[in-house]
Amino acid sequence: MLLLAPLLGWHTDGWAGIGWGMVAAVFTAVLPTLILRFGEHRQYWGDRHVRRRQDRMVAAPGVMASVITGTALLHRFDAPASGCVATPPARSASGSSSARPSAHPSSTS
Template sequence: MTSPAAPAPVRARPAALVAEVFAPAPLVLCLLVLAGWRSAGWTGVLWGLGTAVLVASLPMLVLRVLARRGMVDGHVVRSRAQRLPVYAATGVLTALVLAAELRLGAPVLVPVTTAFVLLGLLVLLALTLRWKVSAHVAMAACWAVGLGALTAPWAVPLAAPVLVLVALSRVRTGDHTPGQTVAGALIGVLIGLADTAAVISPG
């Protein structure tokens, strides 16, 4: 059994708050809702919300329960070894949700966005076999780029400070090294750009 993580030192609490507010789950929800809205208005929003509940909110809820029971070292899962089954299980769940979306005829940008969430999970899973790259920073970078594709290009520079804050917060709390945050940012930007290309491509 894993002991619950100790509370963050007072000096690190603002950084921990940044990591909570801009955690992957709410950023995934934001992108999926925007993708749904752009595809099919309020009907698409419902698809985006439903997808986000399954692929982001549900895994986070499960992690919080596991953390309370001492089965993982915290809901952010600091241990690299413990992250592997988390990424794998979330990836399987996301793949099943994606298959259901395609089967049920979800508005096109919702499964497109879900597919890139799955891609991000698979990349993080592969890298985590050897190195603990920051998933927070990867998702923040993907969100910043994806926001521009789903709204307007000027949204990217407005969202960029969030990426910087998240990266600094992950180093400040001691969860990642600067190199791990830079790697996360590069992964997120690349996946965000690929998502952008899919969003703006005809048909």
Template sequence: MTTAPTRPTPAVAVESRPARLITDGLEPKNWIIAVTLLVGWHAGRLPGVAWGVEAALFSGVIPILLIKAGERRGHWGDRHVRRRQDRLVVIPLIMASVLCGMALMLLCHAPSALVALVAAMLASLAAILAITTFWKVSVHTAVSSGAVVILALSYGPWLLALYPLVAVVGWSRVKLRDHTLGQVLVGTALGAAVAGATFVALR
């Protein structure tokens, strides 16, 4: 009696834990909260930080709550919204929240630097949305790159030394196969150019 040969078990790809920790720890929300508070401090010390909290609420906290609500209802897989078609729904929702926060800032005469910061976020989202209609660009690197440029414009060019963090974020997105190298590089360039130019023009 002979036994049938067993088929080899297909190899299962093991996710890189360091890449996952970097992607989750340096996600856009955390960059947004950090940059709004730091620009707020630079613009007006404690009153500026208070406005930074408001900007962080509408630009970072409310958007992630909306994303998590959609995730619980099964509209998209996780808080990073991997599918391009899902981002076409999520990005306008985020833009609506950012617009509400910006309207409140204008109505209550927030520091111009913070208004410029929120406008830079809005402009970056609009550019990302336009590209997302046909291609999946990296939001992680766009946000982190834009944040570093705005911090450098606020505090000094020495903060461009933070750019290795952007590179690490980009590596994590490619390592997890959520983006290609091209999508990461375009996100990095887009974030720096659009956010930086808008911030300089409006502050």
């Protein structure tokens, strides 16, 4: 995730996209890793893999909060969406879809 997010950002929005990708990488990889290491150090769970189900109930909310916070920040500050995400086609004023026809039209016999 540390490399993938900035690469997707570069693909989507050039140098600015790398910055957005780094923000995403911090909230989806760096902070969750720090949360798991902190819990392991404080002996809230046995190891970084958090094998016991009871321990996961303690670790999961912190990791999920990090990812949700990062996603909310990216959305709030209008980070560009990656070209890899499927988005619905834009609608014109008349309500019709502006999507291009398929490259492989269905054959009618």
